[in-house]
């Protein structure tokens with residue numbers, strides 16, 4: 001299965017590169033090229049499994065853990081989908097998500113999430129992941 005997704009990802013990237021080169025060259029317009037590059041980056045993220053729809057890819061789909069000590073090992077566990085290199089935690093911060101009430105102040109139902117950004121030590125690709133600690137622990 002991982003070998004198959006590599007092949008699929010490589011095919012998608014090759015096709016995108018070709019489309020960007022052909023269409024971008026014919027139109028010769030910077031804004032069109034920028035749109036295509038943005039679309040290509042989005043598709044690359046999807047092909048690499050780095051998009052917001054994966055588990056932990058967005059605040060509304062955090063990976064649940066039972067202890068803060070599980071977060072960084074979990075975040076670094078899988079190899080880089082682009083090059084197979086190792087991920088290392090670049091940033092790890094607590095973020096309070098309170099999206100049902102505008103303005104200052106925090107609801108009682110606000111979720112305290114961990115936002116971890118890992119960076120590949122080989123190719124530098126970044127993978128942001130959201131975590132939720134199911135049993136709340138006091139945070140210093």
Ligand SMILES: [Zn+2]
Pocket residue numbers: 080081082083084085120121122123124125
């Ligand atoms: Zn990499």
